[in-house]
Amino acid sequence: MSRTRRIRSAGLIRGVLAVLICLALWEMFARTSRSTSLTPPLELIGQTLAGMLVDGTLLINTLHTLGRVLLGFCIAALIAVPLGILMGRSRFAERFFLPVVSVLLPIPSLAWVPLFTLWFGIGNTATICVVVYAAFFPLIYNVWAGVRSVLPIWTRAATVMGAGRWALWRKVVWPASLPYVIAGTRLSVGRAWIGVIGGEMLASPTFGLGQIIFNAKEFLNASVMLSVLVVIGLIGVITERFIFNALEEATIRKWGMAASARR
Amino acid sequence: MADGIEVRGVTFEYSTGLGSVLAVKDASFTVAPSEFLCIVGPSGCGKTTILNMLAGFLAPTRGEILIGGKPLGKAKTDRGVVFQDFAQLFPWRTALANVEFGLEMRGVGKAERRATAMEYIRLVGLEKFSSTYPHQLSGGMQQRVAIARALAYNPGVLLMDEPFAALDAMTRDDMQGLVASVWAATKKTIVYITHNVAEAVYLGDKVIVMAAHPGTIRQEIRIPLARPRDPLSDEFIATQRHLLTVLGARKPPARAAAE
Numbered sequence: 364m365s366r367t368r369r370i371r372s373a374g375l376i377r378g379v380l381a382v383l384i385c386l387a388l389w390e391m392f393a394r395t396s397r398s399t400s401l402t403p404p405l406e407l408i409g410q411t412l413a414g415m416l417v418d419g420t421l422l423i424n425t426l427h428t429l430g431r432v433l434l435g436f437c438i439a440a441l442i443a444v445p446l447g448i449l450m451g452r453s454r455f456a457e458r459f460f461l462p463v464v465s466v467l468l469p470i471p472s473l474a475w476v477p478l479f480t481l482w483f484g485i486g487n488t489a490t491i492c493v494v495v496y497a498a499f500f501p502l503i504y505n506v507w508a509g510v511r512s513v514l515p516i517w518t519r520a521a522t523v524m525g526a527g528r529w530a531l532w533r534k535v536v537w538p539a540s541l542p543y544v545i546a547g548t549r550l551s552v553g554r555a556w557i558g559v560i561g562g563e564m565l566a567s568p569t570f571g572l573g574q575i576i577f578n579a580k581e582f583l584n585a586s587v588m589l590s591v592l593v594v595i596g597l598i599g600v601i602t603e604r605f606i607f608n609a610l611e612e613a614t615i616r617k618w619g620m621a622a623s624a625r626r
Numbered sequence: 627m628a629d630g631i632e633v634r635g636v637t638f639e640y641s642t643g644l645g646s647v648l649a650v651k652d653a654s655f656t657v658a659p660s661e662f663l664c665i666v667g668p669s670g671c672g673k674t675t676i677l678n679m680l681a682g683f684l685a686p687t688r689g690e691i692l693i694g695g696k697p698l699g700k701a702k703t704d705r706g707v708v709f710q711d712f713a714q715l716f717p718w719r720t721a722l723a724n725v726e727f728g729l730e731m732r733g734v735g736k737a738e739r740r741a742t743a744m745e746y747i748r749l750v751g752l753e754k755f756s757s758t759y760p761h762q763l764s765g766g767m768q769q770r771v772a773i774a775r776a777l778a779y780n781p782g783v784l785l786m787d788e789p790f791a792a793l794d795a796m797t798r799d800d801m802q803g804l805v806a807s808v809w810a811a812t813k814k815t816i817v818y819i820t821h822n823v824a825e826a827v828y829l830g831d832k833v834i835v836m837a838a839h840p841g842t843i844r845q846e847i848r849i850p851l852a853r854p855r856d857p858l859s860d861e862f863i864a865t866q867r868h869l870l871t872v873l874g875a876r877k878p879p880a881r882a883a884a885e
Contacts, residue, residue, distance in 0.1 A: 517716060520707065520709070521716075521731075523681055523682070523705055523707045524775075525731040525732060525779070526731050527731070530730075534727075534730075539716075618717045618718045618761065619717055619762070
């Protein structure tokens with residue numbers, strides 16, 4: 364245990380060091396460039412960030428963006444999970460849906476924004492549609508692959524022990540597909556972030572981090588843009604460490620079903 | 627609870643791209659309640675196919691199978707199955723929760739199924755590992771959990787498909803002793819598939835020897851040895867020699883010196 368803790372803290376130190384080096388490089392670049400307003404040094408970014416924190420713009424816009432990601436992801440999951448399971452278990456459903464999924468999967472969600480705004484008008488609905496679209500395909504694809512990865516020996520063992528259809532899905536197929544489902548969720552949330560920021564820039568709903576970036580461009584305010592980027596990065600790190608890592612630790616890593624991340 | 631098994635003229639045929647293959651041809655045998663039957667034969671003799679039909683994973687092309695007097699597939703029959711593959715355990719459940727699965731499917735309450743499962747965990751000697759996940763257990767331990775899991779819901783017959791074939795020789799010896807004592811304690815009807823003649827002689831009341839291409843029953847041999855059996859005794863070795871001769875793995879005795 365202490366060995367893993369030592370390895371983990373060593374990893375943390377290395378990670379922090381890498382970030383510090385990047386910051387130092389940026390600072391050097393910022394200080395030597397001609398215009399500090401276009402490439403603001405760290406101090407200026409810090410001030411801007413603090414200002415946005417204090418006057419509440421950061422909070423309200425972050426909440427809007429997070430809300431859209433969450434809502435969009437939930438809607439996507441509500442459709443993608445049952446449909447993915449169905450595709451994995453039924454040949455017919457697979458033949459029916461897979462071609463559609465395969466065609467829609469590679470289309471970038473942002474390519475739909477003009478159409479969505481045409482259909483739903485500028486604003487929140489179109490933005491959330493983009494998020495749903497972005498989140499949907501990686502998830503359904505992985506749920507489908509996960510269900511197909513379930514070892515036949517597990518379903519056989521469960522059936523012979525008297526598992527009915529429902530118990531088989533809930534107590535065998537679902538936990539057995541979790542490694543893929545978690546991987547899919549991770550990808551899906553990542554895509555949802557791309558979708559939401561892009562959607563907020565192009566479909567201009569009121570509030571949203573994408574909106575702040577877009578509007579700041581009008582005023583050539585690079586430090587606001589960079590501040591928002593920092594916030595987005597931080598949210599990403601937090602979701603990864605505290606949600607996905609914790610989720611994996613409590614499930615597939617504990618069960619020995621995840622390929623170990625540390626070698 | 628122990629059920630008898632009757633296999634009547636069972637044939638299993640499947641088709642490949644090149645035509646149909648006769649995996650099992652006209653097999654008939656019976657297993658009395660609480661009897662220990664071993665089926666030995668070379669690979670491709672259809673012994674696993676027979677087990678899969680007994681388990682209900684495959685339906686015979688012709689013939690019928692009765693367990694506890696009831697035709698298979700019509701009535702809901704309870705069977706426990708132990709596979710060769712260690713991966714049979716559910717990795718997302720602890721050893722104890724794996725053993726609880728069958729009871730859970732029968733709607734047994736939590737406290738009761740926990741207690742029953744614990745009994746069987748104890749029966750296979752793993753009480754210290756009840757809250758361990760399968761990936762942290764050795765192959766032999768995983769197979770013990772699988773045995774406990776197949777017994778916990780008290781099925782009438784226990785079907786075992788080369789459960790120790792992938793274990794090292796020493797662990798396998800231990801596990802055979804364990805199966806013999808579990809059988810003595812639970813008095814289940816057991817059908818045990820193996821390609822290991824010594825294992826069959828050590829465990830079985832009766833051994834069915836099969837031949838390959840097509841899979842047919844060559845001979846049914848009763849093992850008259852008293853239990854517990856001593857694998858180094860003369861009778862044990864003589865029985866083993868006889869079985870090997872029937873299998874065709876060994877030329878009839880003449881010059882061959884005693885092993």
